[in-house]
Amino acid sequence: MSTGAVYKAIPKNSFGSPSISPLVEAVKIGAKQEIIDWLSTGSTNTLENAVLPGFKLIKAFKGRLIQRGLNPVLSGSGPALFVLADSYQMACSTARIVEEENGQAYLCWSL
Secondary structure (H helix, E strand, O other): OOOHHHHOOOOOOOOOOOOOOOHHHHHHHHHHHHHHHHHOOOOOOOOOHHHHHHHHHHHHHHHHHHHOOOOEEEEOOOOOOOOOOOHHHHHHHHHHHHHHOOOOOOOOOOO
């Protein structure tokens, strides 16, 4: 889906602006659990409602990652997801699951 198609697919009444104040504060003080909690609210990316129905594979990956206790979030208008993992081991095992299902996974570190 093009970005334009994504925006056209969103019902006008579903646009929102999630409060990022808790996220900003958590990042400032390095509160990893608070960042993860904010990501788990499900209101981090308004575009998910338009993108996920058109990308069954991404929706399925998101469900599997949630089952593993992770909080995947759509990156921009998609079709990529990102997650924060508690450990390198968790990140590697999650990447392996994605790749075993013909997805692509990239491990990244935040500084």
